[in-house]
Amino acid sequence: MNDKIYKIILFAAALVIPIVCGGVVYALVTDAYEAFDHFGFISFLTSSEWSYTDGDEHYGALPFITGTLMTTFLALLFCIPFSLPVALFVGEYFKGTKVAAVLSTVTDLLAGIPSIIYGLWGFYTLRPIIMELDISPQGSGILTASLVLAIMIVPYAASLSAEFIKMVPNDLKEGAYSLGATRAEVIRRVVFPVAGSGIFSSFVLAVGRALGETMTVTMLIGNTNTMPDSITSTGNSMASIIANQFGEASDLRLSSLIAIGLILFLITAVINLVGKMMIKRARIS
Amino acid sequence: MKDKLMLWLICILSALTAVPLFAILGEVLLRGYDQLSWSFFTEPTPTAYRAMKAIQAGEPIPGGIANGIVGTMIMLGMAVVFAVPIGILCGAYLAENPKRRFAKVVSYLTDMLQGTPSVIIGIITYIWVVVPMKGYSAIAGSVALFIMMLPLIIRSTEETIKILPASLKEAGLALGGNRARVMLRVQLPAAFGGIFTGVLLAISRVIGETAPLMFTALGCSFVRFAVDKPISAVPLLIWEFFNDPNLQELIWGASLFLLLFVLTLNITAKYLAKKWNQ
Secondary structure, eight states, X not given: OOHHHHHHHHHHHHHHHHHHHHHHHHHHHHHHHHHHXXXXXXXXXXXXXXXOOTTOXXXXXXXXXXXXXXXXXXXXXXXXXXHHHHHHIIIIITTTSHHHHHHHHHHHHHHHSOHHHHHHHIIIIIHHHHHHXXXXXXXXXXXXHHHHHHHHHHHHHHHHHHHHHXXXXXXXXXXXXXXXXXXXXXXXIIIHHHHHHHHHHHHHHHHHHHHHOOHHHHHHSBOOOSOOOSTTSOBOOHHHHHHHHGGGOOHHHHHHHHHHHHHHHHHHHHHHHHHHHHHHHHHHO | OHHHHHHHHHHHHHHHHHXXXXXXXXXXXXXXXXXXXXXXXXXOOOOHHHHHHXXXXXXXXXXXXXXXXXXXXXXXXXXXXXXXXXXXXXHHHHHHOTTOHHHHHHHHHHHHHHHSOHHHXXXXXXXXXXXXXXXOOHHHHHHHHHHHHHHHHHHHHHHHHHHSOHHHHHHHHHTTOOHHHIIIIXXXXXXXHHHHHHHHHHHHHHTTOOXXXXXXXXXXXXXXXXXXXXXXXXXXXXXXXXXXXXXXGGHHHHHHHHHHHHHHHHHHHHXXXXXXXX
C-alpha cells in the first residue's frame, strides 16, 4: 500500500465525524422547523403550555428548560461537597497510595453504572426515604432526580479535579510549608488557586453530563408537563419529556419534541466545548 | 487542630461517596440473585397475562430475558464491527496530523459527539434510519450504538498512538517502511493494549444505554435474529419491567445481569490497561 492510498483511507475515516455531526444538526433543524414555524422561535421557548388535545395543540418548551436547569443546578450543588473532598483525597492527601487507588476505582465503577439502574435505585430506595422524611408526598420530583444525578456526576468532576490537583508543583507547596503554612492553608492558598481553573472546568463538564441525562431523570422526576413551582414539585426535563413522549408523538408534537432536542443539543454542545477548551488551557498553563 | 478536622472531613465525605456504589450493588444483588437461573437466560419474556396468572397462583414468574440478551448481542456486534475499524482509522488520522486544521475540527467535533446526550442520538437515528426504513429495527439500534461508540474509540486510539515513543515510528521509517506499513506493523500493534481497553470501555458504556434504543430498536417479546425488525435489548427489558406492574419481579434479575456485565467489563479493561502499561 503506498502512502497516497493510506492517506486517503485515513482521511476518509476522519471524514465520518464531520458527516455525522453535520447530519445531526441538519436533521434536527429540518425536523424542528415545523414547530418553530408554527409557534415562532421565541414564543416556543417562552411558552409554558404543553397540551396535545386534538384541535387545540399547544407546545412550549419553558417547563422543560426550567426542569433541566433546576435538576442540573441542584445536582451540581449536591455534587460539589463530595467531589472536592474525593479529589483532594486522591490528588493531595493520599496521592499515590493504595487507598487512593481504591477510591478512584470505586468512583470509576460508579461512573460505569448504567443510568437505568441509577433510576431503579432512586425509585425503590431513595424515593421511599424522601416520602418518609415528608419532603414530598409522592416521593418523586425535581429534588429526588437531582440527588441521584449528583451521585452520577461526582465521578466525572472528582477524577478530573484530582488530575489537576495532582499537577500542582511540589516546590510551590513546599515553599508555603516552609513559611509555616498548615496543610489547610496550603490547600486554600496554593492548591486551589493553582488548580482552580482546571477544577472549575471539570465541574463544567460534569454539568454537561447532567444536562442530558435521560433515564434516571425520567424515572424520578414525576413526569408532569407544567411549570415546576418549587424544588420538591414534579416536572419534566428536556431529555425526560422526549423519552416519555417521542414514541407516541406525531406531526406537530413530534416536531416540537425534536425542537426541544435541538435546544438541548445546542446547550450541551456549548457547555462541552467551553469545558474542553478550558481544560486544554488549564493543562498548558 | 484545624488541619486534623479538615483531614477527617475529607475522609468522611470521600467514604460517603463510596456508599452509593455498595448500596446499589447490594440492593440489586439481594433482590436479584434468586431470579438468576438457567431458564432466566434461555427463555424469552413472558406476556403480562402469563405473569399475572403466575402471580395469582403464587408461583414465580416464568420466562427470562433471552430475547434481550440476543438483541443486545446482535446490535452490539453490528455496532462494534463498524465502529472499531472506522474509529481506529480516524484516531490514527488525528494522531498522524495533529497540526492540521481539519484534524483540529474533527477533534472538536469528536468531543461534541461524545458529549451529545444519548436521547438525542436516539432522535437522530430515528430520523435517519427508522423513518426511511418505515419501521423500528435492529439496524437502527446498532446505528445509534455505533454513533455513541465512535468518539470513545477514536479518543483512545489517538491518545494511545500519541504516547508511543517517537523513536518507534522513526525506526520503522528508517528501516524503509512507508507510513502505512509503519502504522500497520509497528504503531498499531504497539498501541494494541490501549485500543483494546478503549473498545472494552466503549462497549461497557453503550451496553446499558436505554434511551437511544427506545426510538430505534423498540423491543420485541420473543427471541429474534432478523436485523430489519424490532428487537429487544436487556436495558429495554428493564424499562419494560419497570413500567409493567405484572413483570416488576423480573427487574432485579435483569438489572443484576446487566450490572455484573458492565462492571466486569470495566474492571477487566482497567486491569488490562494497568498490565499493559507496565
